Amino acid sequence: MASSHTADSPAAADPPATPAFSPLYQQIKGLILQSLETGEWKPGEAIPSEMELAARFRVSQGTVRKAIDELAAENLVVRRQGKGTFVATHTEQQVRYRFLKLVPDSGEEGPAQRRILDCRRVRANADIARALALRTGDAVMQVRRVLTFGAVPTILEDIWLPGNAFKGLTAEQLAAHQGPTYALFELEFGVRMVRAEEKIRAVAAETQQAGLLAVAEGAPLLSVERLSFTYNDVPMELRRGLYRTDSHHYRNELS
Amino acid sequence: MASSHTADSPAAADPPATPAFSPLYQQIKGLILQSLETGEWKPGEAIPSEMELAARFRVSQGTVRKAIDELAAENLVVRRQGKGTFVATHTEQQVRYRFLKLVPDSGEEGPAQRRILDCRRVRANADIARALALRTGDAVMQVRRVLTFGAVPTILEDIWLPGNAFKGLTAEQLAAHQGPTYALFELEFGVRMVRAEEKIRAVAAETQQAGLLAVAEGAPLLSVERLSFTYNDVPMELRRGLYRTDSHHYRNELS
DNA sequence: CAGTGGTCTAGACCACCAA
DNA sequence: TGGTGGTCTAGACCACTGC
Numbered sequence: 001m002a003s004s005h006t007a008d009s010p011a012a013a014d015p016p017a018t019p020a021f022s023p024l025y026q027q028i029k030g031l032i033l034q035s036l037e038t039g040e041w042k043p044g045e046a047i048p049s050e051m052e053l054a055a056r057f058r059v060s061q062g063t064v065r066k067a068i069d070e071l072a073a074e075n076l077v078v079r080r081q082g083k084g085t086f087v088a089t090h091t092e093q094q095v096r097y098r099f100l101k102l103v104p105d106s107g108e109e110g111p112a113q114r115r116i117l118d119c120r121r122v123r124a125n126a127d128i129a130r131a132l133a134l135r136t137g138d139a140v141m142q143v144r145r146v147l148t149f150g151a152v153p154t155i156l157e158d159i160w161l162p163g164n165a166f167k168g169l170t171a172e173q174l175a176a177h178q179g180p181t182y183a184l185f186e187l188e189f190g191v192r193m194v195r196a197e198e199k200i201r202a203v204a205a206e207t208q209q210a211g212l213l214a215v216a217e218g219a220p221l222l223s224v225e226r227l228s229f230t231y232n233d234v235p236m237e238l239r240r241g242l243y244r245t246d247s248h249h250y251r252n253e254l255s
Numbered sequence: 256m257a258s259s260h261t262a263d264s265p266a267a268a269d270p271p272a273t274p275a276f277s278p279l280y281q282q283i284k285g286l287i288l289q290s291l292e293t294g295e296w297k298p299g300e301a302i303p304s305e306m307e308l309a310a311r312f313r314v315s316q317g318t319v320r321k322a323i324d325e326l327a328a329e330n331l332v333v334r335r336q337g338k339g340t341f342v343a344t345h346t347e348q349q350v351r352y353r354f355l356k357l358v359p360d361s362g363e364e365g366p367a368q369r370r371i372l373d374c375r376r377v378r379a380n381a382d383i384a385r386a387l388a389l390r391t392g393d394a395v396m397q398v399r400r401v402l403t404f405g406a407v408p409t410i411l412e413d414i415w416l417p418g419n420a421f422k423g424l425t426a427e428q429l430a431a432h433q434g435p436t437y438a439l440f441e442l443e444f445g446v447r448m449v450r451a452e453e454k455i456r457a458v459a460a461e462t463q464q465a466g467l468l469a470v471a472e473g474a475p476l477l478s479v480e481r482l483s484f485t486y487n488d489v490p491m492e493l494r495r496g497l498y499r500t501d502s503h504h505y506r507n508e509l510s
Numbered sequence: 511c512a513g514t515g516g517t518c519t520a521g522a523c524c525a526c527c528a529a
Numbered sequence: 530t531g532g533t534g535g536t537c538t539a540g541a542c543c544a545c546t547g548c
């Protein structure tokens with residue numbers, strides 16, 4: 001029976017050479033991912049039980065389990081013993097602000113106060129376009145805001161979002177919303193940020209930035225450039241943050 | 256049966272109530288961890304096969320497998336199909352410099368040139384002692400060095416190590432050694448760094464720092480304070496780094 | 511070829527949760 | 530009480546490595 005068992009290589013000529021062997025559970029994972037992408041199950045909802053999925057895909061429960069294990073490890077779903085497996089969300093996750101790694105040097109953090117300085121539709125310059133996989137001149141939403149913790153303006157952020165997916169985003173919406181901005185993106189625009197990459201630098205505050213953050217011009221600030229992705233590694237947000245680090249620090253775990 | 260159920264209470268009277276249920280594979284993981292700590296298998300060596308371990312602990316291969324899965328996820332051990340499972344090491348790991356997240360803005364990185372400025376035995380001040388779980392005044396080794404990439408001095412680091420474990424560390428040793436410093440720690444002192452926490456800030460270069468890094472006084476630098484741990488969350492190194500970020504950045508992945 | 515880790519299955523039982 | 534995820538087992542077979 002020659003090959004088979006690889007599930008790939010549709011009509012490879014004679015020597016498949018590398019049959020691109022893909023384990024069954026990886027294929028199952030891919031199928032579940034598809035359903036997540038297409039929105040068959042919405043954020044916060046339960047996905048079918050392991051038994052149901054096993055029946056649907058005609059594999060054993062163990063195979064489904066391993067697929068879900070990986071999805072859980074990537075924070076795409078959350079398992080809850082006795083209840084089920086749920087589509088991950090930024091809304092009321094055990095850890096709100098999953099992507100914000102700035103923590104106070106000591107003590108607990110009160111809620112942030114948000115001030116929206118700007119929210120408008122603009123044309124992407126070359127940099128922004130490249131990051132978001134758009135073309136220069138395409139429409140993007142641009143947001144500027146300041147986050148204040150306990151009366152100290154601490155974060156100045158510029159955010160760029162693809163104009164197509166975020167049509168209709170307004171400053172009022174951003175100001176009115178409680179909780180993580182990514183929760184708003186899920187609820188209002190159906191966009192789920194799943195992963196992000198950050199590039200961090202130390203920079204000197206420019207005049208305008210210094211004013212907004214109430215520091216001296218030239219004061220050292222942490223520059224955090226974040227590119228966030230939805231499913232399938234599609235970039236959906238570029239964010240340039242300037243963090244004051246006189247009473248906060250960026251916390252990272254290495255292993 | 257009253258209360259308990261908290262998993263603590265070492266010698267609770269009559270009713271164990273909640274025996275602090277721990278899955279078998281977690282116990283196995285603990286046993287394997289012990290062997291790693293005591294050095295039964297050295298860094299780079301293979302640990303016994305899954306079958307052997309299953310026989311030794313009188314459990315099924317699957318249970319050992321799940322224990323090893325977790326150890327591999329924590330980077331304590333590396334699996335190699337067809338060959339075996341090996342104790343992780345900083346020496347020739349696929350990714351050298353596991354803990355260094357500073358990358359060039361573009362292009363590949365050449366090897367770093369190290370300049371050891373200082374290496375001596377001192378008494379720990381309160382800060383250092385607290386971080387390393389020592390007492391103020393205990394002996395610590397203190398190292399200062401500059402790392403240069405392509406003629407640009409980029410990293411200035413101060414390192415503190417418990418005097419006991421690192422007795423006899425010399426500047427010559429540090430200068431002569433090739434590859435990650437953590438590899439030297441493994442080979443010469445039997446200390447394996449397994450995990451680390453970093454606190455990152457933006458700071459202004461002080462006079463001496465500016466001189467060593469060839470930047471202007473007051474220039475913004477990335478301050479990276481790293482506390483590294485061996486097995487069992489025992490702190491074994493405190494490191495304060497100052498990074499130039501004019502042509503490098505600190506790269507981080509969020510998920 | 512034998513030995514290792516990797517995949518897949520089928521079934522039993524346990525811990526947790528809600529009704 | 531029934532359903533969910535979590536653990537554990539035993540056995541078969543596959544893919545990779547080295548002799």
